[in-house]
Amino acid sequence: MFNFFKRNDEGENNQKDEKKQSFWTYSFENLKQTLINTKQNLVGNVVSTIENEEEFDDFILDDMEDMLIKADLGVKIASTITDKLRADKKIKPSEVKNFLKEEFKKILNETGETELNYKENELNIYFITGVNGAGKTTLIGKLANNFRESGSKVLVAAGDTYRAAAEEQLDIWAQRAQVDIYRKDGIDSAAVVYDAIKKAQNENYNVLLIDTAGRLQNKRNLMEELNKVKSVIDKLAPGQLKESILVLDANTGQNGLSQAKLFSDAVDLSSIALTKLDGSAKGGIIIAIAKEFHLPVKLIGVGEKIEDLKLFNPDDYINALFE
Numbered sequence: 001m002f003n004f005f006k007r008n009d010e011g012e013n014n015q016k017d018e019k020k021q022s023f024w025t026y027s028f029e030n031l032k033q034t035l036i037n038t039k040q041n042l043v044g045n046v047v048s049t050i051e052n053e054e055e056f057d058d059f060i061l062d063d064m065e066d067m068l069i070k071a072d073l074g075v076k077i078a079s080t081i082t083d084k085l086r087a088d089k090k091i092k093p094s095e096v097k098n099f100l101k102e103e104f105k106k107i108l109n110e111t112g113e114t115e116l117n118y119k120e121n122e123l124n125i126y127f128i129t130g131v132n133g134a135g136k137t138t139l140i141g142k143l144a145n146n147f148r149e150s151g152s153k154v155l156v157a158a159g160d161t162y163r164a165a166a167e168e169q170l171d172i173w174a175q176r177a178q179v180d181i182y183r184k185d186g187i188d189s190a191a192v193v194y195d196a197i198k199k200a201q202n203e204n205y206n207v208l209l210i211d212t213a214g215r216l217q218n219k220r221n222l223m224e225e226l227n228k229v230k231s232v233i234d235k236l237a238p239g240q241l242k243e244s245i246l247v248l249d250a251n252t253g254q255n256g257l258s259q260a261k262l263f264s265d266a267v268d269l270s271s272i273a274l275t276k277l278d279g280s281a282k283g284g285i286i287i288a289i290a291k292e293f294h295l296p297v298k299l300i301g302v303g304e305k306i307e308d309l310k311l312f313n314p315d316d317y318i319n320a321l322f323e
């Protein structure tokens, strides 16, 4: 496993490694600041409304369910949580905060590994998907920079051949991140990806980041194109594909759930990158996605700058929401 992905590097006193690590990790204090609106929306409102009640009667439970749904947790989790309280009469409203914390923790724990999959000394391919404007190209720029800072040889592939100037935008990010780009404008995405994989394999790259389109004439065309690209990867580089990442804008809230469904049907996702968490009140979507799709969030976007991509740490996330 990539050393810099580890949060606790006790005994690590190599300054260069510390610098590298700082690119990926997010201090607890900063995470808390980023989640301040989500905390109020998801936890603060519910707890302050409920905790002084005498007992969980139907009226309060309905109210609580509504609040959780409005906080973008989704109907499924909201009703599971309130049904538990209906069934277990021992839990009192004064304990609601701790109860919620444990419930959220359980849901996040069930998604499995939250560290980005990476293997030393081989090609690691990351297939990046998501709707237009979610933050795919930006994420690729930031990821490329982090990987390059961490010592990897990085290639990015301009697979969004649909949107005008998409290749240009990726090119600018590649320069900023000081990594190589494979682009060939005017041909189809699968062909670009085919060439990029060949190049990455022949020239011993450690990381290949594949950008894709987020909007075609219609959903079906988009899903077909993504599926075609995925087949190329599966055919040329089985085992080298380390993550199929869906990039979601935190502010889309519940809409993110339908996006996750659409994309996971087409490309068999392995993880989520949640962008624009900075300032968002809808960071609870992380829990909804974990519950509905068993997909872990592995990366969070916390700003527009190159260093604003961080590894997601579920324990810190929970503690930041409930502290």
Ligand SMILES: Nc1nc2c(ncn2[C@@H]2O[C@H](COP(=O)(O)OP(=O)(O)O)[C@@H](O)[C@H]2O)c(=O)[nH]1
Binding pocket: 130, 131, 132, 133, 134, 135, 136, 137, 138, 139, 214, 247, 275, 276, 277, 278, 300, 301, 302, 303, 304, 308
């Ligand atoms: N505040 C904020 N803005 C972001 C973040 N990630 C991306 N953006 C912005 O979102 C917009 C769309 O990003 P882009 O990468 O072009 O999305 P794409 O269409 O999915 O490739 C750009 O203006 C980015 O600067 C983030 O984590 N925080």
Ligand SMILES: [Mg+2]
Binding pocket: 136, 137, 138, 160, 166
């Ligand atoms: Mg793009």
